[in-house]
Amino acid sequence: QKEVEQDPGPLSVPEGAIVSLNCTYSNSAFQYFMWYRQYSRKGPELLMYTYSSGNKEDGRFTAQVDKSSKYISLFIRDSQPSDSATYLCAMTSNSGNTPLVFGKGTRLSVIA
Amino acid sequence: AAGVIQSPRHLIKEKRETATLKCYPIPRHDTVYWYQQGPGQDPQFLISFYEKMQSDKGSIPDRFSAQQFSDYHSELNMSSLELGDSALYFCASSASGAGPLNYGYTFGSGTRLTVV
Numbered sequence: 625q626k627e628v629e630q631d632p633g634p635l636s637v638p639e640g641a642i643v644s645l646n647c648t649y650s651n652s653a654f655q656y657f658m659w660y661r662q663y664s665r666k667g668p669e670l671l672m673y674t675y676s677s678g679n680k681e682d683g684r685f686t687a688q689v690d691k692s693s694k695y696i697s698l699f700i701r702d703s704q705p706s707d708s709a710t711y712l713c714a715m716t717s718n719s720g721n722t723p724l725v726f727g728k729g730t731r732l733s734v735i736a
Numbered sequence: 737a738a739g740v741i742q743s744p745r746h747l748i749k750e751k752r753e754t755a756t757l758k759c760y761p762i763p764r765h766d767t768v769y770w771y772q773q774g775p776g777q778d779p780q781f782l783i784s785f786y787e788k789m790q791s792d793k794g795s796i797p798d799r800f801s802a803q804q805f806s807d808y809h810s811e812l813n814m815s816s817l818e819l820g821d822s823a824l825y826f827c828a829s830s831a832s833g834a835g836p837l838n839y840g841y842t843f844g845s846g847t848r849l850t851v852v
Contacts, residue, residue, distance in 0.1 A: 632776065660843075667740070667826050667843030668779065712778060723769055723781040723792050724841075 627651050630713055630727030639736050643700040647713035647727045650694065654715040654725075657689050659698045662710045662729065671711075672698065703734045738762055740829050740844035748850045749817050757812040757847045761829030765842075767791070768810040770802060771826040773846070779826060785810055786832070817851045824848050 630647045637643055645659075655676055660668035672687040674680045674696075680687045686699040696715075700707055710731045714724040741760040749755050761768050767786045771779035772795075781794035785804035796802070799817075804810045808829075814821060824846045 628778070630778075665845070665848075667828075667845045669843070670841065723784055723794060724779075725781070726778040728776075728778045 627725050628713060628715060628727040631730055632728045634731040634733060636733045636735060637703055639703060639705060639734055641703050641734070643698075643703050643707070643732060643734075645698040645700075645711050645713075645730050645732070647696050647715075648694055649696070649715060649725075651715075651717070651725075652691075652694070653717040656716050656718075657687070657696050658714045658724065659685075659687055660712040660714055660726075662712060664709075668712055668714075703732075705734045705736045708733045740827055740842050742825075742827050742844035742847050744847060745845070746848045746850075748852060750852055751817055751819060753817050753851075755814045755817060755849060757814070757825050757827075757849070759810045759812070759827030759829075759844060761808050761810070761827075762842055765829035765831050766808055767830045767832065768804055768808070769828040769830075769841075770796075770810070770812050771828065771843075773824040773826060775823070777823075782812070814849075819851050822849060822851045 628649045658673040659671045662668045674687050674689050677691045684701045688697045710729040712729040713727040716722050743758045769784040770782040773779040782796040784792045788804045802812045826846045828843045830841045
């Protein structure tokens with residue numbers, strides 16, 4: 625079993641829809657959770673991060689972490705065609721300069 | 737703002753050849769990470785360096801080696817290339833103590849290696 629599981633999609637939604645992206649993980653030591661957005665032929669770009677359980681909101685994006693269920697989510701409100709990308713969850717147990725463990729990524733298409 | 741620079745952007749090699757990928761971190765970033773992303777796969781951590789010393793090691797094959805130089809740039813050397821080595825290789829950099837929480841962990845655009 626992989627440490628981080630993420631449905632690869634693809635996920636296709638109409639413009640303006642609310643998008644829900646999710647990851648589950650098995651390592652209870654993970655405390656820092658991140659969402660990266662990756663456009664085709666580009667490197668991953670950090671979107672949001674959260675520490676431990678809870679919610680964090682940034683504009684149209686909301687990240688949620690439920691450590692008891694080992695489940696994290698990213699919600700995108702009022703989705704736009706420019707949100708079309710692959711979204712990768714990533715996590716680590718340490719806040720220092722430590723490597724990240726990534727999910728497979730979910731490919732999202734927002735149709736105008 | 738300067739980003740993480742990787743070269744070359746694309747590389748085509750034959751089986752059993754060698755390849756060298758280069759990564760130039762953001763100025764004042766002292767930690768470099770290498771990741772391998774196969775087609776439709778998640779990035780897999782290979783190796784990282786802090787202050788020119790190896791700091792963490794992941795799933796890097798013995799055929800690969802890497803180092804960080806005095807100017808903090810890093811090179812990933814790949815020998816006896818196999819078809820399965822075809823992937824996107826990303827480099828990321830961060831500053832001491834920054835880590836992912838302080839947005840200090842920045843990825844380059846990657847080198848696409850194709851082994852034929």
